[in-house]
Amino acid sequence: MNTKVQLDNLNVHFGENHAVKNVSMTFRENSVTAIIGPSGCGKSTVLRSINRMHDLTPDARVTGRAFLDGKDIYANGADAVTIRRRIGMVFQKPNPFPAMSIYDNVIAGYRLNGRISRDQADGIVESSLKRVALWDEVKDRLRANAMELSGGQQQRLCIARTIAVKPEVILMDEPASALDPLSTLKIEELIEELKERYTIIIVTHNMQQAARVSDVTAFFYLGELIECGETRKIFTTPEKKQTEDYITGRFG
Amino acid sequence: MTQLTLRKLKNSGMTLAMAAATLAVLIPLILIFIHIVRMGASSISLDFFTQIPRPTGETGGGMANGMVGSALLIALASAFGIPVGIFGAVYLAEFGGGRLSGAIRFSADILAGVPSIITGMVAYALLVVPMKGFSALAGACALALIMIPIVLRTTEEQLKLVPTTLREASLALGVPLWRTTLKVTLHSAMKGVMTGILLAIARISGETAPLLFTALGNQFWGKKLTEPIAAMPLQIFSFAIAPYEDWHRLAWSGALVLVTLMFTLSLTARYLGRSKQKN
Numbered sequence: 001m002n003t004k005v006q007l008d009n010l011n012v013h014f015g016e017n018h019a020v021k022n023v024s025m026t027f028r029e030n031s032v033t034a035i036i037g038p039s040g041c042g043k044s045t046v047l048r049s050i051n052r053m054h055d056l057t058p059d060a061r062v063t064g065r066a067f068l069d070g071k072d073i074y075a076n077g078a079d080a081v082t083i084r085r086r087i088g089m090v091f092q093k094p095n096p097f098p099a100m101s102i103y104d105n106v107i108a109g110y111r112l113n114g115r116i117s118r119d120q121a122d123g124i125v126e127s128s129l130k131r132v133a134l135w136d137e138v139k140d141r142l143r144a145n146a147m148e149l150s151g152g153q154q155q156r157l158c159i160a161r162t163i164a165v166k167p168e169v170i171l172m173d174e175p176a177s178a179l180d181p182l183s184t185l186k187i188e189e190l191i192e193e194l195k196e197r198y199t200i201i202i203v204t205h206n207m208q209q210a211a212r213v214s215d216v217t218a219f220f221y222l223g224e225l226i227e228c229g230e231t232r233k234i235f236t237t238p239e240k241k242q243t244e245d246y247i248t249g250r251f252g
Numbered sequence: 253m254t255q256l257t258l259r260k261l262k263n264s265g266m267t268l269a270m271a272a273a274t275l276a277v278l279i280p281l282i283l284i285f286i287h288i289v290r291m292g293a294s295s296i297s298l299d300f301f302t303q304i305p306r307p308t309g310e311t312g313g314g315m316a317n318g319m320v321g322s323a324l325l326i327a328l329a330s331a332f333g334i335p336v337g338i339f340g341a342v343y344l345a346e347f348g349g350g351r352l353s354g355a356i357r358f359s360a361d362i363l364a365g366v367p368s369i370i371t372g373m374v375a376y377a378l379l380v381v382p383m384k385g386f387s388a389l390a391g392a393c394a395l396a397l398i399m400i401p402i403v404l405r406t407t408e409e410q411l412k413l414v415p416t417t418l419r420e421a422s423l424a425l426g427v428p429l430w431r432t433t434l435k436v437t438l439h440s441a442m443k444g445v446m447t448g449i450l451l452a453i454a455r456i457s458g459e460t461a462p463l464l465f466t467a468l469g470n471q472f473w474g475k476k477l478t479e480p481i482a483a484m485p486l487q488i489f490s491f492a493i494a495p496y497e498d499w500h501r502l503a504w505s506g507a508l509v510l511v512t513l514m515f516t517l518s519l520t521a522r523y524l525g526r527s528k529q530k531n
Contacts, residue, residue, distance in 0.1 A: 162424070
């Protein structure tokens with residue numbers, strides 16, 4: 001399978017803090033890669049460097065290279081906005097725009113960037129909501145405020161908002177950690193379906209979740225990539241002692 | 253006396269003291285309002301809102317020119333002051349950092365504390381003298397200088413209250429930072445920003461000192477922005493110190509109108525502030 005995203009000697013510093021150290025790895029197209037590791041191991045930091053979210057943190061410094069389809073996203077002249085249109089992101093806490101309706105939230109990526117015709121918008125809203133299996137639950141109240149939805153519905157709405165702009169890669173930063181088990185299950189089923197069209201990179205605290213949804217798992221510890229491989233192999237016969245200790249619950 | 257009764261006694265004593273302090277805050281306000289209504293209400297008539305002051309000796313007349321002048325000064329000052337305040341705040345909250353921001357914040361705080369008569373003197377030196385005459389424009393600039401720090405600081409506070417997750421949500425959709433700032437961050441903070449603007453307008457609508465050397469006041473309708481213009485606080489001031497009974501009554505009516513305006517602005521600001529908290 002093709003490589004969609006590649007990290008080459010990636011380092012992230014926040015001021016004096018060296019949060020991510022010399023990470024090199026690849027992410028396969030149309031598959032789910034899970035990033036696991038204890039709190040503070042740099043997994044979210046790695047994720048956020050893939051769509052240049054650190055650009056706005058004044059003391060953050062990213063060095064090394066990261067490629068999307070072979071092109072360095074940190075190269076001079078690479079535009080963060082263009083990159084973020086190709087690499088969408090779903091956050092830990094559902095963050096729909098609170099002043100907007102369900103409909104407006106789904107179409108926000110277009111509206112905030114300019115105008116879009118009514119017919120086109122209707123089509124995008126319907127297909128995006130259908131793809132996240134939210135359409136049947138909200139089709140009669142598309143004009144209702146997005147905050148009226150439950151947490152799990154809000155998160156699916158955020159995923160719909162992300163796929164509405166047709167990204168190629170979706171980054172998920174612990175997308176189910178603020179949700180109840182049933183909502184979590186729905187998100188996981190959704191990830192399974194989404195990988196047919198998108199390349200998914202998911203950070204999770206939950207090892208069972210990583211085992212359930214991902215094809216490849218990467219284990220991070222103290223800012224370093226310890227081990228990366230097929231999920232089944234990582235969870236059954238890891239090569240490194242630290243990985244084994246972590247997945248068997250001896251620390252973390 | 254047991255410890256319990258002593259504690260209860262202390263409790264009652266403190267409750268009483270606090271109730272007294274509350275009254276001490278409320279009573280002057282109520283007294284001012286009652287007094288102004290008693291002195292001013294009788295001269296409020298249609299004439300008061302439509303006529304300009306009559307020459308001395310004639311009875312009647314109103315403050316229409318002062319009201320229009322004040323409205324014009326406030327509108328002009330807002331046109332200068334609100335954009336500067338908001339853009340400055342956006343810079344501080346969204347793009348700033350480092351020494352320059354610190355310097356801007358510090359200057360804004362100092363500017364907010366500068367006595368308004370000094371603001372008037374500065375406007376006099378910088379605008380009235382070079383323009384060779386008192387003018388509505390100079391008055392509006394002096395008022396704008398008073399507005400800027402108020403709008404700047406309240407807007408900055410409101411922008412900081414907008415959760416980072418919202419900005420990130422927008423950025424992650426590939427929306428450029430400037431659009432995110434305008435359409436998401438500033439938009440979310442709009443009610444709070446409006447509150448700040450209303451409070452700033454309430455503040456300048458009663459300012460007299462900075463207008464004394466700038467707008468100067470005018471007994472008639474001002475025709476140009478480069479000429480002196482009437483303003484309510486100025487009219488109240490000059491009528492109140494004049495030796496005519498009739499003018500005194502007009503001054504009281506002017507005071508009543510001004511206080512009512514401020515009351516309305518403050519209430520609106522409070523209402524906006526409260527409806528925001530519900531979201």
